[in-house]
Amino acid sequence: MARDLEFERPILELEKQLIELQETSVGGHIDLSKEINAIADKIRSVRAEIFKGLEPWQVTQVARHIDRPSTLDYAKLLCGDEFVEMHGDRLFGDDPAIVGGPALIGGHRVVLIGHQKGHDTDENLHRNFGMPHPEGYRKALRLMKFAQRFNLPVVVLIDTPGAFPGIGAEERGQSEAIARNLAEMSQISVPILCFVIGEGGSGGALALGVGDRVFMLEYAIYSVISAEGCAAILWKDAAKAKDAAAALKIRSENLLELGIIDGILPEPLGGAHREPQVTAEAIRRAIDEHLPRLLKMSPAELIEKRYAKFRAMGQFRVAQDAIDA
Amino acid sequence: MNFLERLIGPRKSEVPSELWEKCPSCGAVLITKDLARALYICSKCDQHLRMPIWDRIALLTDGSSFVETDREVESVDPLSFVDTAPYPERLKKAFKKTDSFDAVTIGEGRLDGRPVLLGVMDFEFMGGSMGSVVGEKITRLLERAAQTRIPAIVVSASGGARMQEGIFSLMQMAKTSAAVARMNAANVPYISILTDPTTGGVSASFASLGDINIAEPGALIGFAGPRVIEQTIRQKLPDGFQRAEFLLAHGMVDMVVHRRTLKQTISRFLNIVLGPAEVQHGA
Numbered sequence: 001m002a003r004d005l006e007f008e009r010p011i012l013e014l015e016k017q018l019i020e021l022q023e024t025s026v027g028g029h030i031d032l033s034k035e036i037n038a039i040a041d042k043i044r045s046v047r048a049e050i051f052k053g054l055e056p057w058q059v060t061q062v063a064r065h066i067d068r069p070s071t072l073d074y075a076k077l078l079c080g081d082e083f084v085e086m087h088g089d090r091l092f093g094d095d096p097a098i099v100g101g102p103a104l105i106g107g108h109r110v111v112l113i114g115h116q117k118g119h120d121t122d123e124n125l126h127r128n129f130g131m132p133h134p135e136g137y138r139k140a141l142r143l144m145k146f147a148q149r150f151n152l153p154v155v156v157l158i159d160t161p162g163a164f165p166g167i168g169a170e171e172r173g174q175s176e177a178i179a180r181n182l183a184e185m186s187q188i189s190v191p192i193l194c195f196v197i198g199e200g201g202s203g204g205a206l207a208l209g210v211g212d213r214v215f216m217l218e219y220a221i222y223s224v225i226s227a228e229g230c231a232a233i234l235w236k237d238a239a240k241a242k243d244a245a246a247a248l249k250i251r252s253e254n255l256l257e258l259g260i261i262d263g264i265l266p267e268p269l270g271g272a273h274r275e276p277q278v279t280a281e282a283i284r285r286a287i288d289e290h291l292p293r294l295l296k297m298s299p300a301e302l303i304e305k306r307y308a309k310f311r312a313m314g315q316f317r318v319a320q321d322a323i324d325a
Numbered sequence: 326m327n328f329l330e331r332l333i334g335p336r337k338s339e340v341p342s343e344l345w346e347k348c349p350s351c352g353a354v355l356i357t358k359d360l361a362r363a364l365y366i367c368s369k370c371d372q373h374l375r376m377p378i379w380d381r382i383a384l385l386t387d388g389s390s391f392v393e394t395d396r397e398v399e400s401v402d403p404l405s406f407v408d409t410a411p412y413p414e415r416l417k418k419a420f421k422k423t424d425s426f427d428a429v430t431i432g433e434g435r436l437d438g439r440p441v442l443l444g445v446m447d448f449e450f451m452g453g454s455m456g457s458v459v460g461e462k463i464t465r466l467l468e469r470a471a472q473t474r475i476p477a478i479v480v481s482a483s484g485g486a487r488m489q490e491g492i493f494s495l496m497q498m499a500k501t502s503a504a505v506a507r508m509n510a511a512n513v514p515y516i517s518i519l520t521d522p523t524t525g526g527v528s529a530s531f532a533s534l535g536d537i538n539i540a541e542p543g544a545l546i547g548f549a550g551p552r553v554i555e556q557t558i559r560q561k562l563p564d565g566f567q568r569a570e571f572l573l574a575h576g577m578v579d580m581v582v583h584r585r586t587l588k589q590t591i592s593r594f595l596n597i598v599l600g601p602a603e604v605q606h607g608a
Contacts, residue, residue: 163529165549165557170567173577175528175548182502183534187510202486202495203529203548210499224486224495224526229553234408234488248491249404258403260492307503311464313496314457315403 005061007050008270014043047270054219056245060227062219063198064161067273069280070130070198071099071114071157077280079103083112086146088139092172095136097128097160098208100143105155106284108291111147113140113208114157117198130199131164134177137207141181144188153191153291156208157283161226162201178207185210186307191294195265195283196220196252197272212306213290214260216252217279218267222260223250260313348372350543364584373541373584375521378430378445381480385443385588386434393432395465400427400458404491412489415451423449427458428483431466433475437592439602442470444479448522453483455527456490460497463531467504471511476595480518481532484550485525498530505534514598516591519546519569519578537594538578539587540569546578 004012018039025032054062062068075083082104088094100113115132118124147154163174185192185208194211200222216222225233227245232238249255252264265282268275294302345356350372355363364384365374376384382391406412420426428450433442444466446453455463463479470477486494508515517535519528521544529548532538540546547567555562565571569581582590596602 163548165554167554167558167562167566170547170549170554171575173533173575175546176533176577178529178548179498179502179531179533182499182530183506183509186499186503186506203498203526206495206498207529210503222492224491225488230488236409244408247404247406247408248488250492255492258492260496307507310496310499310503313500314460314493315401315490316457316461317399317401319397319399 003065003067005058005065007054007058007061008047010050011043011046014039014046018043044269051270055242056221056248056251057227057242059219059251060221060245062271063221065271065273066119068117068159068198069272069276070117070119070159071112072116073276074114074157074197074280074283075099075103075112077277078105078284079112086139086143089135089142091138092135093133095128095133095139096126097130097132097164098136098140100140102152103155106288108153108287110153110155110287110291111143112155112157113143114197115160115205115208117159128164130160131162132160132204132207133164133166133169134172134174137174137177137181140208141184144185144192148188148190151190153193153295154188154211155287156192156194156211158194158196158200158205158208158222159198159220160201160204161199163204163207178203181207182210186310187303189299189303191291191297191302192306193287193290193294195286196222196261197283201226210306210310212294212302212309213262215263215265215286216255216261217265217272217282218252219271220252221250222252222255223248348374366584371542371583373521373543375448375482376584377424377449378447379424381445382430382432382434382443384584385478385480385591386436386441387438391432391434391443393430395431395462396426398427398458398461400456400490402489403457403493404489406489406491408489415489419450423447425450427462428453428455428487429459429462431462436478436588436595437602439592439595439599440475441595442466442473442475442477444477446480446482446527448482448484451487452485453481453527454485454487454494455483455497455501455530456487456494457497459487460494460500463497463501464504467501467508467515467531470513470515471504471508474511474513476514476516476599477508478516478518478591479531479535480520481523481527482520483523483525483527483532485527494526498526501531502534505531509536514595516594518587519572520544522546524548524550533577537580539590540572540578540581541587542569542581542583544569546572 084101086101103112117130118127192211194214196216227241230244231240255261272279348367351370353369365376425447431444519540
């Protein structure tokens, strides 16, 4: 059973009761199915109630849940054995925080690329909590160019707190690595489908995010800066992260409204980690729906439309009085 | 704030005129009225101080050849963002404090006779942060360069993305970088000048993508801020970390150039790459 978040506490007591009943039922050979079903129903309705009213800061907790499926979990669910993970940027090293390689998803031959977080401390140390180094972005770019050569569409799963603020990352030019990906992705001649599956953290997320279509899972977030970072800078108080999370408008519904993303994939009750298979299925359906349309476009049309998509992002006004003066 | 208000309004009236300031590096007392003539370089230690944008424009362009464009592009408040103050108030304050309409000023001028498109960022305007307006103006500049085949020069000075515009600011990184890619495809030179400081979303987009990247001596250049890195890795950063010379040593910039020779360096580069301005064909 997935670990509960703080705001799921009201469910905790019910879950305990459920386990007790199940044990009694099995151990004592008594039919308690009526009681068990009643409690299971109650858990569902309480959870539904809680998730209906989630605050942006609570959504952030769901997006960061340690059990939340990351790229390799989806690779397993979507591709089974039909995924060949490739390693290394051919320049410096291999970044375990970004993974990728050719994959078969629902009959589509693609190159799958994504951030990789861990599900426990050891794994997280290995994956650097999903925070890439420059070699990660450069590996991703290498795979995209590989995809382009073999005319394979690219599927990207985005899930990172952000670029890693470390000495080596700066020495090896993470600014350049991110910038290069942004520039190069805008010119890739095969379709690029992006899904923000967890945290879309700033430049580290966007470095894989210049897609023809960009979707978010319901409880994923996408932000220019972490709520904590924003609170520390603007409020001078990291404890104001709740306020920052609300002000930054980082939820999928906000981003759809602001015209930044193309759609939202609903998650199972309680979040993607409660039923990873169901979430994977939603991703597969979205690929199934959108990829054929993109594959009908010529490379020139794809690139032109992708450019126009990001070209149009931003809100400003053109002051008429300034033009007239 | 409308345009008229801006023309006749009390520009800079709230800023007290300081007679002197201290060099942040060596502490020498510098007479403010002499600084402009000294190109905002400390006479004692050669530290390159931040240069006001119109001084920068004068440094890089011939006489009064520079004509500002696109200043009618103004910031709005797409998220209705309020931290300790509402975003529109911060904009108003920045506008009064500076000579800029937003954190970048763009236009066309001549550099040793050659037409150039020039963008100069203003760190005094909300930390040179990139929101929708900066992204739009940089993109227009680069697109214009690709179309007209006039070389583009961008002088960066920025703390990064403008948080008050949230996700829109992040997307300006993609937008401006894609415009650089178009310039590259058109084979029109793009010169990036990185000044103190160039960090965050600006460093990780157009500022790092020049055909030639030129840094000013001592400029802080990097993606993550040094304080954030120190807090993350819990160790002191080495001397000179993320300074221009560090970037040169790590292959991220082509050269570190003294402000006094900046214009002639750009000029020489363009003359060799494109041929002398007078005999240019197909411009």
